[in-house]
Amino acid sequence: MNAETDALRQRIEELEAELDKARLGHTGGGDTLAYIEEMEGRFRAIADTAPVLIWLSGPDKLCYFFNKGWLDFTGRSMEQEVGNGWAEGVHPDDFDRCLAIYVSHFDARKEFSMDYRLRRHDGQYRWISDKGVPRYTTTGTFIGYVGGCMDIHDQIMFSEQLETQVEERTRQLKHSEQFLQSILNTAGNSIASYKPIRNPAGKIMDFRIVYSNEDASGGRTTHGTGIAGKTCREVYPGIFRNGVFEKLVKCVTTGCPDNYQVDVRRNGDIYWFDASIEKLEDSVTVTTRNISEELKSDLKLKDLNRQLKIQNSIFKHSEENANIGSYAWNVTTNELECSDNLYRLIGYQPQEFNPSFEQFLSFLHPDDRHQAIRDGIRAYETKVIVQNTYRVIARNGDVRHFRLSGNFIQEGENHLMIGALQDVTKDGELSDALHKKNMELRRNNEELASFSYVASHDLQEPLRKIRAFSSRIMEKEAQHFSESTKDYFARIIAASVRMQKLIEALLSYSGTSGVNFKFVEVDITSIVDEVRSDLEELITEKDATVEVEQLPVLPVIPVQFHQLLQNLIGNGIKYSSPDRRPVVRVTHEIVQDENGQGPFCRLSVIDNGIGFDQRYENRIFDLFQRLHGKNEYEGTGIGLAICKKIAQNHHGYILAEGKPGVGSVFHVYIPTTLAQY
CATH class of the missing domain: 3.30.450.20 (PAS domain)
Incomplete structure (x- = not known):
C-alpha cells in the first residue's frame, strides 16, 4: 500500500x-x-x-x-x-x-x-x-x-517477469565470469606449443605439435600428450585454409604477438574460438578459448533486453491505451497535478507546461467555460462532482469531448479534488449517429402508420364502391350487356377483390412490426384448434385432414402466433395437389439450432401438396413473391413474409423444405423460455 x-x-x-x-x-x-x-x-x-x-x-x-x-x-x-x-x-x-x-x-x-x-x-x-x-x-x-x-496483479506479474529476467541475466553474468576466470587461469584454456618445420631453403612448411592439452578430436587430455609429435597438417589441416598458418609464420618471423578469432567445424557443428599467439624462442604458443556459448548468450541477452523494453513500454502506456488521464487539484493552494497521459490527450508532451485550473479553463471550448466554472463552484459548495462532458480544444485545433469525474477529499486544511478525464469523442460520435438512426426509424414508423391509415381508409373505400357498383350493374343490367361487357365487369370485380385482399395483407404485415406485444405462456395445441375452427369452411371444401400431435406450452404473442399457424396450415390446404386429398400434419421437437444455440421448440407444418423447388427456399419469404400464377392458386404473395416477420418477433426464425409434386415442410424455431427473450 x-x-x-x-x-x-x-x-x-x-x-x-x-x-x-x-x-x-x-x-x-x-x-x-x-x-x-x-x-x-x-x-x-x-x-x-x-x-x-x-x-x-x-x-x-x-x-x-x-x-x-x-x-x-x-x-x-x-x-x-x-x-x-x-x-x-x-x-x-x-x-x-x-x-x-x-x-x-x-x-x-x-x-x-x-x-x-x-x-x-x-x-x-x-x-x-x-x-x-x-x-x-x-x-x-x-x-x-x-x-x-x-x-497489485499487474505489478506482481511484472515483478515476476522481471525476477525471471534478472535470474537469467545473473546466470549469463556468472557464465561470463567463468569464461573470464578461464582466461586468467591458463589451465582452463586450450594451450598448444608449435615448432616450425622448415625446408632446406629455410622456408616454414609446417608446424610440429610439441605440447597440447587437447587430443586429435578436440577433447581435453589428462597428460597433454594425445597429439604431441604430430604435425598441424595431420591434426589441424584447416589452418592452411583459414589464414591461421600465415599468422603463425608471421609471429615466428617478426616475433610480434597476434590475436584473432576463428571458427572451427567439428562433427557438423561450428565453434568460435578467441586465440592469441606468442613467440617463445624457436616455437610459438597458441592459447585458445571457446567463445561459442558466450556469443549465443549475448544474442539471448539482447533478445531478453528487447522483450523487457517492449514490456516496459506497455506497462508505461497502459493509461494512454485507455484514453484516460488522471488529476489531483488542491483547491486550497490551487496546485494541480496531472498524469503524463493527460498532457498527451490534449496534444502536449508530459510536463510541457505547469498545470493549473486556469490553464485547464483555457483549453475548454469558449461555450463550455462558464458551465465548467459553475460546475466547479457548485462542486466546491456541495463537495459532490456531477459527471459532465466538456469540449476541449487540443493543440492541433481538434475539438475533443472529455468526461470529467471525481470527488472531493480533505487532508488537514487542504481540500483536494481527485478524479479522471476520459476522451469520449468517439462515444459522442456514435451516440449522434445512433440518434440520427433513431430519428430516421421514427420517421419511417410514422410513414408506415400514415400508410396504414391511408390503406385502411382512403384506398379501401374506392375499392368497396367499385365492387358494389359493379355488382349492382351486373345484377340489374346484365341482360342488356354483351358477353364481352360481362367479361369486363367480371374482371373489374375480380381485380378489385384481389386489390382489397392485397391491402388487407399489407396491413396485416405492417401490424407484425410492433414492439409492445406481450408474451404469454400458451398451449400451442389450443391455438391450432382455433385455427382449424377458422379454416373449417376451407377444410370442408378441399376434403382436407389436419393432424396435430400434443404440442407444448410456449411463451408467444397469441394473436401473431395464431396468424402464423393459420397461414402455414391454410397454405398446406390451399396449395394441394389435384390428384390427392390434402393432409397437413403439425409436429414438434426440442432441439439446438445449427449454431449450438437453444433450446428451441421446432414446430413443423408438413403437407402433401404441390411442393416447390428447393432453390426458391429464401425467395418464398420475400414480399409479393409467388411461385405460381394468380389464376392457378389464389394468394397475395405476403402470407409467408408475415410468417417470417412473426418468427423474428418471437426471437426465432423459419426454414422451408420442398420437393415439387411431393409436398412442403415449414420449420418454425421458437425459444422455449421467456429467459431467452
Whole structure:
C-alpha cells in the first residue's frame, strides 16, 4: 500500500472516529442528527470514490460494509458480500492463509497486511494487497477493523517477469565470469606449443605439435600428450585454409604477438574460438578459448533486453491505451497535478507546461467555460462532482469531448479534488449517429402508420364502391350487356377483390412490426384448434385432414402466433395437389439450432401438396413473391413474409423444405423460455 492509500485510510479512520464521537454525543437534537448524517454521507462519498477497495468489520469479525470500488471489482451486491460472503471470492489456495492472518491479528487487535487473489467480476483471480487496522472509539472501545485493498496483479506479474529476467541475466553474468576466470587461469584454456618445420631453403612448411592439452578430436587430455609429435597438417589441416598458418609464420618471423578469432567445424557443428599467439624462442604458443556459448548468450541477452523494453513500454502506456488521464487539484493552494497521459490527450508532451485550473479553463471550448466554472463552484459548495462532458480544444485545433469525474477529499486544511478525464469523442460520435438512426426509424414508423391509415381508409373505400357498383350493374343490367361487357365487369370485380385482399395483407404485415406485444405462456395445441375452427369452411371444401400431435406450452404473442399457424396450415390446404386429398400434419421437437444455440421448440407444418423447388427456399419469404400464377392458386404473395416477420418477433426464425409434386415442410424455431427473450 503506498503513502497515498495510507493517507486515505487514515482519513477514513478519522472520519469514522468523528462519526462515533457524534453518535456517542447524540442527545436527540436536530443539529446533532444532521451532523451525524453529514459525517456518514462524507464517509460513504469518500469511500465510494476512493481508488481502493474498502471494507469495515465489527467486533464479531463479520464485515458489514464494502465500498463501491469493492462491489464494482467483484460484481456482487452488498447483501452477497456482508458477513463472510466476501470469502467466496478468495482463491481456494489463499483462503486458509488469509483466514489465519485475519483471525490471529483480530484476536490480538493488531494491524495486518496480506496479499491474496480475489475473483473479479469477469471470473479472473487477481492479486490484491489488503491492509487492516483496528478501530476504537474515543473512549477506547474496540469496534472492529477498517481495511483498504489495492489491485497489485499487474505489478506482481511484472515483478515476476522481471525476477525471471534478472535470474537469467545473473546466470549469463556468472557464465561470463567463468569464461573470464578461464582466461586468467591458463589451465582452463586450450594451450598448444608449435615448432616450425622448415625446408632446406629455410622456408616454414609446417608446424610440429610439441605440447597440447587437447587430443586429435578436440577433447581435453589428462597428460597433454594425445597429439604431441604430430604435425598441424595431420591434426589441424584447416589452418592452411583459414589464414591461421600465415599468422603463425608471421609471429615466428617478426616475433610480434597476434590475436584473432576463428571458427572451427567439428562433427557438423561450428565453434568460435578467441586465440592469441606468442613467440617463445624457436616455437610459438597458441592459447585458445571457446567463445561459442558466450556469443549465443549475448544474442539471448539482447533478445531478453528487447522483450523487457517492449514490456516496459506497455506497462508505461497502459493509461494512454485507455484514453484516460488522471488529476489531483488542491483547491486550497490551487496546485494541480496531472498524469503524463493527460498532457498527451490534449496534444502536449508530459510536463510541457505547469498545470493549473486556469490553464485547464483555457483549453475548454469558449461555450463550455462558464458551465465548467459553475460546475466547479457548485462542486466546491456541495463537495459532490456531477459527471459532465466538456469540449476541449487540443493543440492541433481538434475539438475533443472529455468526461470529467471525481470527488472531493480533505487532508488537514487542504481540500483536494481527485478524479479522471476520459476522451469520449468517439462515444459522442456514435451516440449522434445512433440518434440520427433513431430519428430516421421514427420517421419511417410514422410513414408506415400514415400508410396504414391511408390503406385502411382512403384506398379501401374506392375499392368497396367499385365492387358494389359493379355488382349492382351486373345484377340489374346484365341482360342488356354483351358477353364481352360481362367479361369486363367480371374482371373489374375480380381485380378489385384481389386489390382489397392485397391491402388487407399489407396491413396485416405492417401490424407484425410492433414492439409492445406481450408474451404469454400458451398451449400451442389450443391455438391450432382455433385455427382449424377458422379454416373449417376451407377444410370442408378441399376434403382436407389436419393432424396435430400434443404440442407444448410456449411463451408467444397469441394473436401473431395464431396468424402464423393459420397461414402455414391454410397454405398446406390451399396449395394441394389435384390428384390427392390434402393432409397437413403439425409436429414438434426440442432441439439446438445449427449454431449450438437453444433450446428451441421446432414446430413443423408438413403437407402433401404441390411442393416447390428447393432453390426458391429464401425467395418464398420475400414480399409479393409467388411461385405460381394468380389464376392457378389464389394468394397475395405476403402470407409467408408475415410468417417470417412473426418468427423474428418471437426471437426465432423459419426454414422451408420442398420437393415439387411431393409436398412442403415449414420449420418454425421458437425459444422455449421467456429467459431467452
